[in-house]
Amino acid sequence: MTEPSRTSILDDADRARWRALDWRLLPEVGRAPALNMALDEVLTERVGRGDRPPTLRIWGWSGRCVVLGRFQSVRNEVDEAAAAREGVSLVRRISGGGAMYIEPQGAITYSIYAPDALVAGLSFADSYAFFDAWVVDALRGLGLDARYVPLNDIISKGGKIGGAAQARRAGAVLHHTTMAYEMNVPLMMGVLRIGKEKLSDKGMRSAEKRVGPLRQQTDLPRAAIIDHLVGSFRKQFGLMDDRLSDGELAEAERRVDERFGTRAWTYFLP
Secondary structure, X not given: OOOOOXXXXXXXXXHHXXXXXXXXXEOOOEEOHHHHHHHHHHHHHHHHHOOOXXXXXXXXXXXXXXXXXXXXXXXXXXXXXXXXXXXXXXXXXXXXXXXXXXXXXXXXXXXXXXXXXXXXXXXXXXXXXXXXXXXXXXXXXXXXXXXXXXXXXXXXXXXXXXEEEEEEEOOEEEEEEEEEOOOOHHHHHXXXXXXXXXXXXXXXXOOOOOEOOHHHXXXXXXXXXXXXXHHHHHHHHOOEEOOOOHHHHHHHHHHHHHHHOOHHHHOOOO
């Protein structure tokens, strides 16, 4: 690995904003893709209402999937026949941005649920840099020359590490980031229409950028990287361990049945 950068991109004012909140951690638990989508909405709303403290959630996945951005066309982004053949499910998130191919041990995904007061006075673009600054610092602590590239990418000399998306609901901000840990390139290329002729001009097209998975760039186990990220957040801002309440989980499961697990939602843009 290269020597880590010693220069933090967080200034004292940024740290003060983060430290003023009482943060909770929801650790990784393997969940169905549609349930992960629903949890993002439920937890964002609850933080906005003040029913849950600001929260960092580490995602776990129970199976392979393609996650579509809110305004993407299914047929423009996914080879549906290949996805069905490979047992890859399709889900749609509430935030914008591009499609992602996910394997349970191939990605590191986290969500931050925060009151919108945390980014008061910041432009939409600046809020992306603000929310990802801590993870850029943590990656630098692993020896990577990580940096933020507007609007929503984290990159290094080894390639793109991850991308972020946001949604805002009822007084709260959802900011989630997915970073590549390792990639099943043949399967990803078979399922996503990267490099293939697009079938529709509807929706937002996924960016085609060189990706540098973290396993390739660090030689560290996935769990070790997650522990490092969580530890860095905890050290800088404070973080208490937590769990989903029965009510939060029940509400998310209901929304899967009514929306996030339905064809109508997934094929919002066919």
